[in-house]
Amino acid sequence: MTDRSEKYFGQALKRKEDPRFITGTGNYTDDIVIPGALHAAMVRSPYAHAKITGIDKDSVKDMPGVVHVLTGQDVKDAGLGSIPVGWLLPELKTPAHPAIALDEANHVGDIVAVVIAETRAQAEDAAAALEVEYQALPAVSSASAALADGAPLVHDDVPGNVAFTWEIGDEAATNEAFNAAPRKVSVKLRNHRLVANPIEPRSSMAQFTPASGEYLLYTTSQNPHIHRLILAAFVMSIPEHKLRVISPDVGGGFGTKIFQYQEEVIVLLATRLLGRPVKWTARRSEAFVSDAQGRDHETVAQLAVSDDGMILGFRVNTLANLGAYQTLFAPAVPTYLYGTLLNGVYKMPVIHAKVTGVMTNTVPVDAYRGAGRPEATYLVERIVDMAAHELGMDPAELRRKNFIQADEFPYQTPVALVYDSGDYEPAMDKAMGMMNYPALREEQKRMKGSNKVLGVGLITFLEACGLAPSALVGQLGAQAGQWESSLVRVHPTGKVELYTGSHSHGQGHETAFPQIAADELQIPIEDIDLIHGDTGRMPYGWGTYGSRSAAVGGSALKMALQKITAKMKKIAAHLLEASEEDIEHEGGVFRIKGAPEKSKSFFDISLMAHLAHNYPADLEPGLEATAFYDPKNFVYPFGTHIAVVEIDTDTGHVKLRNYGCVDDCGPLINPLIVEGQVHGGIAQGVGQALLEDAAYDEDGNFLAGSYMEYAMPRADDVPTFQIDHTVTPSPHNPLGVKGIGEAGTIASTAAVASAVMDALWQECGIKHLDMPFTAEKVWKAIRDARSDMPQAADD
Numbered sequence: 001m002t003d004r005s006e007k008y009f010g011q012a013l014k015r016k017e018d019p020r021f022i023t024g025t026g027n028y029t030d031d032i033v034i035p036g037a038l039h040a041a042m043v044r045s046p047y048a049h050a051k052i053t054g055i056d057k058d059s060v061k062d063m064p065g066v067v068h069v070l071t072g073q074d075v076k077d078a079g080l081g082s083i084p085v086g087w088l089l090p091e092l093k094t095p096a097h098p099a100i101a102l103d104e105a106n107h108v109g110d111i112v113a114v115v116i117a118e119t120r121a122q123a124e125d126a127a128a129a130l131e132v133e134y135q136a137l138p139a140v141s142s143a144s145a146a147l148a149d150g151a152p153l154v155h156d157d158v159p160g161n162v163a164f165t166w167e168i169g170d171e172a173a174t175n176e177a178f179n180a181a182p183r184k185v186s187v188k189l190r191n192h193r194l195v196a197n198p199i200e201p202r203s204s205m206a207q208f209t210p211a212s213g214e215y216l217l218y219t220t221s222q223n224p225h226i227h228r229l230i231l232a233a234f235v236m237s238i239p240e241h242k243l244r245v246i247s248p249d250v251g252g253g254f255g256t257k258i259f260q261y262q263e264e265v266i267v268l269l270a271t272r273l274l275g276r277p278v279k280w281t282a283r284r285s286e287a288f289v290s291d292a293q294g295r296d297h298e299t300v301a302q303l304a305v306s307d308d309g310m311i312l313g314f315r316v317n318t319l320a321n322l323g324a325y326q327t328l329f330a331p332a333v334p335t336y337l338y339g340t341l342l343n344g345v346y347k348m349p350v351i352h353a354k355v356t357g358v359m360t361n362t363v364p365v366d367a368y369r370g371a372g373r374p375e376a377t378y379l380v381e382r383i384v385d386m387a388a389h390e391l392g393m394d395p396a397e398l399r400r401k402n403f404i405q406a407d408e409f410p411y412q413t414p415v416a417l418v419y420d421s422g423d424y425e426p427a428m429d430k431a432m433g434m435m436n437y438p439a440l441r442e443e444q445k446r447m448k449g450s451n452k453v454l455g456v457g458l459i460t461f462l463e464a465c466g467l468a469p470s471a472l473v474g475q476l477g478a479q480a481g482q483w484e485s486s487l488v489r490v491h492p493t494g495k496v497e498l499y500t501g502s503h504s505h506g507q508g509h510e511t512a513f514p515q516i517a518a519d520e521l522q523i524p525i526e527d528i529d530l531i532h533g534d535t536g537r538m539p540y541g542w543g544t545y546g547s548r549s550a551a552v553g554g555s556a557l558k559m560a561l562q563k564i565t566a567k568m569k570k571i572a573a574h575l576l577e578a579s580e581e582d583i584e585h586e587g588g589v590f591r592i593k594g595a596p597e598k599s600k601s602f603f604d605i606s607l608m609a610h611l612a613h614n615y616p617a618d619l620e621p622g623l624e625a626t627a628f629y630d631p632k633n634f635v636y637p638f639g640t641h642i643a644v645v646e647i648d649t650d651t652g653h654v655k656l657r658n659y660g661c662v663d664d665c666g667p668l669i670n671p672l673i674v675e676g677q678v679h680g681g682i683a684q685g686v687g688q689a690l691l692e693d694a695a696y697d698e699d700g701n702f703l704a705g706s707y708m709e710y711a712m713p714r715a716d717d718v719p720t721f722q723i724d725h726t727v728t729p730s731p732h733n734p735l736g737v738k739g740i741g742e743a744g745t746i747a748s749t750a751a752v753a754s755a756v757m758d759a760l761w762q763e764c765g766i767k768h769l770d771m772p773f774t775a776e777k778v779w780k781a782i783r784d785a786r787s788d789m790p791q792a793a794d795d
Helices: 018-022 072-077 120-129 171-180 224-236 262-274 284-290 373-391 395-402 424-435 437-447 470-475 509-521 549-575 602-611 671-690 743-764 775-788
Strands: 038-044 050-056 066-071 111-117 131-136 162-169 183-194 203-209 214-219 243-246 278-281 294-305 311-323 351-359 452-462 484-490 496-500 528-531 583-586 589-592 595-601 624-629 638-648 654-664 721-725
Touching (some): 038 262, 066 072, 171 294, 203 262, 424 437, 424 452, 424 638, 424 654, 496 509, 509 549, 549 624, 595 602
Parallel strands (some): 214 243
Antiparallel strands (some): 038 111, 452 638, 484 624
16 A cells, blocks of 8 residues: 555545535435325414314315324324423423424414325325314513513413523622722623524434334434434333434534424324324425524623723623423523623623523524524623723724633633633734734724725634533533544455444535544545444434534544554554564554564455454454543634624615634644635624524514525625634644534624624714614614714804
8 A cells, every 4th residue: 555644634625425415416304215105294383372272184184195184182192202301400491392282382383283195295285274273372472571571471381481590600799890890881682583594494204114113214313313312212202222313414404403393203103103104394484483493682781891991790681582392402502502601702700691591482492503602702792892992992902901811721711611722812813914904994984974884893702612521511401411422444345434423414524534534544535434324323422513523523533543543553463473562553554663564554454354364362353443432621612703894874785895714623624624614604694693583573473484584695795705714722632623613603793793883883873783784774773873963063
């Protein structure tokens, strides 16, 4: 074998999986065809809150192709459990969440019946014709309205609509700091609700084999083993090994394909009852009212600062809208993934945060790209900007004064977390230089007073990735471990298969993971394949979310690979009649140090491991290894993002003119993949800041149920991004990596909001405006602010 000196780790290789995606030959759940399959169509409530007073199954029984109608009573009769919550907080209220509503629908889109027919079209026609009688009930859609005196209850067993109250930090010390502070900055803001909109809608297909009692479920999942555990143990009450979950290619998830949904339960029940495979795929209109939605915070916050701009304390009170049901990670998102990140990248002596989780008659809210961390970053950076404006300081300078310094790591924050490593100032300096920050400020001065005003938004951020460690998150309420697994199998021919519990839905695992393996094994990357997404083929794993794949899944892979090379050295030492300490591994060849002519190739050793003809007596034949990695701590990527906007004061239109960022995610496995992740993340964050809004009226009616009302970012809404990196490795994992999948979204919403508010502050003194910054909203704010300004005296 030819020696290979160049490392794969760090190379910008094109993704191995891209050819099948760009040629339309990917294999998605909806592509799966099982002969004889039936199709399910969901009947969804048009009311935000209503009693179900009658369902006339006979109204569709004679329609073409109709085989069966399922109702909540069928679910109850089958003894199915409620869909469980995966993160428990003290005194958490968890109302029942049946697969099909039995007596009451609690949000628009709640499933009240299911029609199963021979074809999808027949099922959908019958679902539209099914006669369901409702008695409309009062509804509530916002968290603040749900807490008002006399507000209607979403669930009778959740008094006052309060699911939990959670606090972190030292309230007494924070109050003391505020009492002594010379300056206080306050903001009341809303981090509005979003719909994730992955390009592939959710889909599920189930098949039951009565002879063996085994179930097969194909589904769009970011974590197949979690789905298997929840469905088998908590909902279906079947042995876990009797359920195989396969998640093939997944066309985007952004968090919304983590959770256990009603539809997966329904197809499993239907296949058991009917003895035929059953399939369901969402229409886009269904996705808008059934996929878990994101964000939706109402917050009042105060920052205490000194006259010279030092942060003295931070106080936060947040109402988190949870929607109609508690879902898998819902309680963790506005608490442990939000409150613990309120320290940002700054030295904040004291922090106190209170979060109230509130039930409403809306689609459930759970993790959406960033999951709590974008909410924290937006809040922290918004109020830091306001403090800079109030003090007359440049926003960059105030941040610089308050940065945690590189020699202060590991850094204990007042809100539980211990940051692993960081160096924030070089990232900000690099971003400011890349964007020519001083020139932007000069241009802003020149444009002041014209009908086009410039806004410059500079934000610094930090996120926590790779949830860890399992013992800690268990103490905090997680009903899951946070380790990850990997199995490496070397075949007799020297070809290698990697099995991971992580799951790819656009992150490029099939390229990045083999890059790690190719370097450790020192063989061509073409000889390595990655297998994932099938609970029947791989060791148990917890899946992909929270930017954990590289830091946790990649670390498990690295450990398994090290076991392989250690065993190969033992075999090589035996074959070469040398001590193991004298064997070196280089370029895929195992040699005796000082005698390079005495060597064995990777193929030689792979073959002998399986033949075992000339083999160490104390070594097992075969060549595969499994590793489980439980991280010691989170990893903490960080960076600086700068957005430049131009606002037309005559129309209120906001144009994102330029965008640059410097991220630090530790060593880059594949810079091309990293750049793609950052691009996509920025676009999503820009969408929230300028366009997207999952709005409800006060009665719980969803006002953004299609792309006619829900404005997604298009290519012409974003400029070409300028991207760069600094590299600060994490000391806690064997790769030093930190995660990048969510960074763009976490930072860009805050950066664009900062730019818009910078322009509005400079132009007419507007201190705060809630997102999204639509042209109408911005125009009205400018008009109102100018009407309140003192008029210049006539000449």
